Amino acid sequence: CMTGTPIQNNTFDLYAQASFGNPGLLGNQTYFKQNFSVPIDKERNLETSKLLVKLIHPFILRRTKEQVAKDLPDKTESVIYCDMYPHQRLMYNELKNQIRNDLLSMDEKEGKMKFMALDGLLKLRQLCNSPLLVDKKLKGQDARSIKIDTLIYSLTEEIGEGNAIVFSQFVQMLSLVRAELDRLGIPYAYLDGKTRNRADEVDKFMNTPDCKIFLLSLKAGNTGLNLTKAQYVFIIDPWWNPAVEAQAIDRTHRIGQDKKVFAYKMICNDSVEQKIVKLQERKKRVAVEIIQTDESVFKSLDKKDIMALFD
Numbered sequence: 001c002m003t004g005t006p007i008q009n010n011t012f013d014l015y016a017q018a019s020f021g022n023p024g025l026l027g028n029q030t031y032f033k034q035n036f037s038v039p040i041d042k043e044r045n046l047e048t049s050k051l052l053v054k055l056i057h058p059f060i061l062r063r064t065k066e067q068v069a070k071d072l073p074d075k076t077e078s079v080i081y082c083d084m085y086p087h088q089r090l091m092y093n094e095l096k097n098q099i100r101n102d103l104l105s106m107d108e109k110e111g112k113m114k115f116m117a118l119d120g121l122l123k124l125r126q127l128c129n130s131p132l133l134v135d136k137k138l139k140g141q142d143a144r145s146i147k148i149d150t151l152i153y154s155l156t157e158e159i160g161e162g163n164a165i166v167f168s169q170f171v172q173m174l175s176l177v178r179a180e181l182d183r184l185g186i187p188y189a190y191l192d193g194k195t196r197n198r199a200d201e202v203d204k205f206m207n208t209p210d211c212k213i214f215l216l217s218l219k220a221g222n223t224g225l226n227l228t229k230a231q232y233v234f235i236i237d238p239w240w241n242p243a244v245e246a247q248a249i250d251r252t253h254r255i256g257q258d259k260k261v262f263a264y265k266m267i268c269n270d271s272v273e274q275k276i277v278k279l280q281e282r283k284k285r286v287a288v289e290i291i292q293t294d295e296s297v298f299k300s301l302d303k304k305d306i307m308a309l310f311d
Helices: 011-021 029-042 046-059 086-104 113-129 146-158 171-184 198-207 242-249 272-291 303-309
Strands: 075-082 164-168 189-191 213-217 232-235 261-268
Touching (some): 011 029, 011 046, 029 046, 075 146, 086 303, 113 303, 146 164, 146 171, 146 232, 146 261, 171 213, 189 198, 198 213, 232 242, 242 261, 261 272, 272 303
Parallel strands (some): 075 261, 164 213, 189 213, 232 261
């Protein structure tokens, strides 16, 4: 059974592969859920994690990129912290308080709480990116986005003659960045899920000297592309699944890259984005201990965890 990411969402990903490659190794689904999945994914039981490692280790052959490409240049990952503009902060706080009050009045057992929380978190994340993602009617100063201004400054003033790829989960956000690049007369390549001429856009970026920026949607461009021309990566908005971000950064950090890679994650201070990053770190520890991958974050949260996102 061959895969690059044995655990993408939770430990049941591993169970599916083990059941195919070595039936019976981890018992039936009920047994695995009771004895491994719940203790590891929900209860963070370290001893159970160690037991699972012992069971699967003899049947896993793994070579990391560091082992295969020993001459690959270093990769540095860091965070660009952004302070929202006053109008952006006001909108954010009002929306956050409204969502929090709605959630406090709900019963977790109704089953609707997580759906409402996800919808609320989506809007807050969009607002961190740009007020225009929440209210398209905004004009002038009220429509300004600290992330777009910071990104454009980084692309035009800080990376010099370097080449950069820019990821966002939100196609609307990429559209706003495109509009700003068009206004400044800066050439770029672009790819999202609706792009038909993917190869042409990749060729434009890789082989056109004046094209130094590639805008990509996180889902459409995080795998299957070799973009070693770039040595800078900007992830505008954090994603629940750290593996998706890692795969996006590795579009540049792969065989053929001869420059050091700098990856930047853009985070708004005092926002849900900071909490998402902390959840990424906390929730992936157990899976990292099992097989150096990540797991889904949101599904295992209880009401206390959810409300903490809106504090």
